[in-house]
Amino acid sequence: MELDPQNSLSAIQAAIDQARVLIVTYSFSVIGAILLLIVGFLAARLVERWVYAGLGQVSGFDMTLRRFFSKIARYMVLGLVIVMVLGQFGIQTASMIAAIGAVGLAIGLALQGTLQNIAAGIMLLALRPLRIGEYVEVGSISGTVEEIGLFATRLRSADGIYLLAPNSTLWTQPVKNFTRNGARRNDITVTIDNADDFDKIQATLTALAVNSPYVKETPAPDTFIAELGETTMSVTLRYWTTVPDFLFAKIELNKSVRKALNVKE
Template identity: 35%
Template sequence: MENIEGLMQQAPEFIVTYGLKVVMAIVIFIIGKYLSNVAKNLTTKMMLSRKIDETVASFVGNLVWGVVFVFTIIATLGQIGVQTASLVAVLGAAGLAVGLALQGSLSNFASGVLMVVFRPCRVGDYVDAAGVSGTIDEITIFSTRLLTPDNKVIVAPNSAMMNGTITNYSAQEKRRIDMVIGVGYGADIAQTKKILTEVLDNNAYVLKDPAYTIALAELADSSINFVVRPWVKTPDYWGAKFELLEQIKNALDAANIEIPYPQMDLHLKEMPAK
């Protein structure tokens, strides 16, 4: 009877103490849930404002929401008196196990985020990366999809793309075409340079700025080699190169200037009589 009376006397204090804890726990949960949604929306909007892929932005936003919400749950349980140290240890161990199991996937995900944030390449760029070449068709969370000029599809892991050298042929508005034109030793150097200059001046693809370069570069075994280096707009690169090679060949042929092929002169000496 005395125990019951003692409990009855302690009941108001118990209700006040633990009631406040429960109320505070509910408040912490509500505020934490609200903050997790705010963090998610801010992260997603910030990434979309930087023109980051929508899939990646959504995934990162959900990841931020999950992290904030987990901390909210831990804070809520701690407020009502639950020992959270062991819970944090369990969550840490579980996270470590999952991280080790998904090490490759997490590496690809992190590389994908870095690709869309720092933009070493974008969709539509023609690149050399991860040992392959092609036009980037899609950058997803874990991999990058490339299309080769002959329309083959290559899917490369994002980690392989970011861990190696990326050569981006589309990053700049202008590209230089590097050509080596060889003519015979009997050709007149001044006349040859004049013909090459006329071809470049009359080609619609060749830009006036930066100026092109035509120079004698090498006295090779079978030819005199000129370097011809015009600048063109990046999308026009291949069309310009193919057209210039054809025009240069026709112009040199019209001037009777030989474009030699590798050859060797053999001199036969009289064999001694037996």
């Protein structure tokens, strides 16, 4: 079968014309997409800086949260730009967004524990039940806070052990913060005979606390009978110190009380 040269030339010419139309059409789309990407990346960077600077104007707003929310704002802008770029080529972005949403839901379910830690980290950084440098106790975890991250919090125990606690664990349990209020109370209780001179013992113990350089003047130290038995009574010396002086005061007064009352081992 012989080919008709005239028909072949017509087919080639039609293909060339169609290719020319496609090149012209998609060249504008490609140029538009490139421009959108450039403008979008610049806009995302500006939005990130604006959010970061704006949150910096909020008094006490945590640095980690500033970085986190500014990054989230940037990626949201970039996501919107990518959707617009795909729209330049006639891609149905609605179905793509639905698919991305479904994938995101599946990933969220798979990483449920991780997302809980992130959410807990945001709450810890926003509400600040604990801060870096504070000594806290949360359930069986206790130590000085060294770093609060989005996933976990690093602590150092009283005996120097490294602790890494998931944020969800710290957020879902009551936090006992020994540092936050700046002052701590301590009680030293001793047992004496009912026949002993309580007034003299009271004056002695109170004087020990008053004369200690670690004990606060206000509230003033006090000594009182905490419990009264048939032959003995429990006498308590109560005093307040600053947080840094708490341990020094406890060691000193325990020794002074034992010596003053001649407490035997």
